[in-house]
Amino acid sequence: MNAQIQDPQSRRALFTNGKFFSKAAGNSPVHVESPFLDSLLVNGGLIEHIGSEDDSVVVQARQAGVPVYDMRQRTILPGFIDGHMHFLLLGQSLQKLSLEGCKSLEEIRGRIKEYSQAHPSAPRILCRGWMHSMTNGAAEASMLDDLDERPIFIDSKDLHSTWCNSAALAEMGVEAMPDPVGGSISRDASGKPSGLLSEAAVLTIIWPHIATVATIDEKLSALKAAIAAYNQCGYTGLIDMAMDENAWEALQVLRSKEKISVRIAAHWLITPSNSDAERLAQVDRAIALSKVFNAETSPDFRIVGIKVICDGVIDACTAALLEPYSSNTVNADPLWTTDMLAPVVKRADDAGLQCALHAIGDRAVRLAVDTLETCCLSAPTSATGERRHRIEHLELASPEDARRLGKLGITASIQPVHADPAILRAWPKLLGEERLGRAFAYKEFLDGGATLALGSDSPTAPHDPLRNIYTATTRRSAREPESEATVNNHFVISLCDAVSAATAGAAYSCFADKRTGSLQPGLQADFVVLDMEWEASLLLNASVKETWFGGEKVYDSGL
Numbered sequence: 001m002n003a004q005i006q007d008p009q010s011r012r013a014l015f016t017n018g019k020f021f022s023k024a025a026g027n028s029p030v031h032v033e034s035p036f037l038d039s040l041l042v043n044g045g046l047i048e049h050i051g052s053e054d055d056s057v058v059v060q061a062r063q064a065g066v067p068v069y070d071m072r073q074r075t076i077l078p079g080f081i082d083g084h085m086h087f088l089l090l091g092q093s094l095q096k097l098s099l100e101g102c103k104s105l106e107e108i109r110g111r112i113k114e115y116s117q118a119h120p121s122a123p124r125i126l127c128r129g130w131m132h133s134m135t136n137g138a139a140e141a142s143m144l145d146d147l148d149e150r151p152i153f154i155d156s157k158d159l160h161s162t163w164c165n166s167a168a169l170a171e172m173g174v175e176a177m178p179d180p181v182g183g184s185i186s187r188d189a190s191g192k193p194s195g196l197l198s199e200a201a202v203l204t205i206i207w208p209h210i211a212t213v214a215t216i217d218e219k220l221s222a223l224k225a226a227i228a229a230y231n232q233c234g235y236t237g238l239i240d241m242a243m244d245e246n247a248w249e250a251l252q253v254l255r256s257k258e259k260i261s262v263r264i265a266a267h268w269l270i271t272p273s274n275s276d277a278e279r280l281a282q283v284d285r286a287i288a289l290s291k292v293f294n295a296e297t298s299p300d301f302r303i304v305g306i307k308v309i310c311d312g313v314i315d316a317c318t319a320a321l322l323e324p325y326s327s328n329t330v331n332a333d334p335l336w337t338t339d340m341l342a343p344v345v346k347r348a349d350d351a352g353l354q355c356a357l358h359a360i361g362d363r364a365v366r367l368a369v370d371t372l373e374t375c376c377l378s379a380p381t382s383a384t385g386e387r388r389h390r391i392e393h394l395e396l397a398s399p400e401d402a403r404r405l406g407k408l409g410i411t412a413s414i415q416p417v418h419a420d421p422a423i424l425r426a427w428p429k430l431l432g433e434e435r436l437g438r439a440f441a442y443k444e445f446l447d448g449g450a451t452l453a454l455g456s457d458s459p460t461a462p463h464d465p466l467r468n469i470y471t472a473t474t475r476r477s478a479r480e481p482e483s484e485a486t487v488n489n490h491f492v493i494s495l496c497d498a499v500s501a502a503t504a505g506a507a508y509s510c511f512a513d514k515r516t517g518s519l520q521p522g523l524q525a526d527f528v529v530l531d532m533e534w535e536a537s538l539l540l541n542a543s544v545k546e547t548w549f550g551g552e553k554v555y556d557s558g559l
């Protein structure tokens with residue numbers, strides 16, 4: 001007979017002598033400095049009680065012989081939820097050659113050469129982490145062609161462009177292709193593709209190509225690597241921000257084979273395409289999937305909404321700004337016009353889906369806020385607040401738009417790892433000092449009443465949540481911890497607020513807050529045990545000891 005059925009106590013476990021982060025305590029004005037309680041009682045995968053060791057239910061559990069885990073004064077936070085990431089891409093990128101840290105074309109070539117010799121049977125060479133600045137903005141196939149005969153694909157760090165050798169360009173057949181809407185295939189004077197594909201060309205040509213040539217086994221092992229990497233960092237949940245048929249199919253297969261120890265909410269990526277009909281057909285596909293995979297039917301594996309990429313990135317001068325770039329006086333238009341965007345947002349909103357609009361430049365942010373306001377806010381009650389629509393990145397927002405987020409109930413989905421001073425060295429020139437002072441205005445979003453959801457945007461940035469929280473709370477570099485340089489220290493947020501954004505805020509942002517994201521009775525026992533001091537400047541010394549998912553330990557550092 002099953003012991004668990006015989007003895008109800010065996011479904012319970014008591015965690016004591018720890019510092020358990022309590023959002024309720026954190027919100028109380030008296031206890032902001034120490035938002036902690038000292039014991040947690042778990043029952044059947046759910047939190048039964050959080051409080052003091054002296055609480056009667058805890059005392060009784062002890063007397064009843066419930067197993068006790070001594071947390072040895074470690075800090076226990078709710079399991080982290082990555083508010084914005086790319087799951088399959090992360091898994092695949094864990095298997096790609098990293099060009100992180102390269103400073104020149106020579107170094108990049110050297111690393112690729114070494115890798116190609118070490119992997120003679122790989123059908124193609126996939127690299128990640130290239131930054132335009134490493135090659136002074138140049139990305140020609142001819143710079144790579146003599147290295148290897150196999151196709152070489154080099155993702156830019158921000159994933160908004162891919163640099164290919166001639167074999168890769170030939171394999172995809174891009175010569176005959178027109179530029180996709182919202183994207184470009186760089187060409188030489190004679191019209192021949194020269195090596196770089198950008199924006200929608202990455203989404204609609206490179207990603208589907210790499211996805212198709214990868215076998216299902218490769219994809220499954222990529223996904224498993226991503227889950228393990230996430231549990232190891234203390235994550236128990238994530239929001240995939242560009243789900244498509246390919247990744248969805250691979251996840252289905254994985255799910256049929258094993259239990260996935262991370263709760264997944266996904267936004268279906270809508271590409272700009274050529275017509276309203278094509279765009280709306282993509283929204284309809286997301287609606288159909290959400291009818292099958294939603295909070296009622298499949299709470300840990302859901303389609304929650306759509307994702308639209310409204311502009312590019314600042315470094316490539318493809319983010320849409322209200323005023324031209326300071327470095328070259330050019331400007332970029334958003335990748336979507338209001339006329340393209342409004343019907344898509346409306347269709348999704350009407351069907352109860354959440355809209356996640358990628359907007360980095362202040363002009364794209366304006367477009368996103370305006371569109372959500374006009375499409376979703378016509379009713380007197382804040383429909384957009386009920387839907388919890390969201391804007392992704394918000395790297396440059398005007399003071400007015402920063403304030404409008406909270407008023408309209410729009411979640412501010414932020415990725416502090418992108419605000420790392422070490423990767424912003426080109427920004428003073430690109431934006432000018434004064435405008436740079438507006439970048440990553442997290443505190444304004446918070447003060448305006450917006451919910452913050454913290455994410456890593458991995459694999460475009462490191463996924464470790466502690467590094468992310470470090471930059472949010474110190475505005476300093478996690479890449480170069482010895483540097484004391486900060487970017488816009490006036491927008492710093494508190495450790496409590498940042499941890500909440502990485503847990504409860506991210507859960508709220510995808511309607512998972514009644515299930516996970518905080519240590520409260522009735523919620524899933526998802527938590528992470530950390531060796532850390534509650535001090536922002538010391539976060540890089542913190543380490544994850546254990547990760548618990550629904551009351552089961554899914555990661556143990558062994559220390």
Ligand SMILES: [Zn+2]
Binds near residue numbers: 084085086241457
């Ligand atoms: Zn992203």
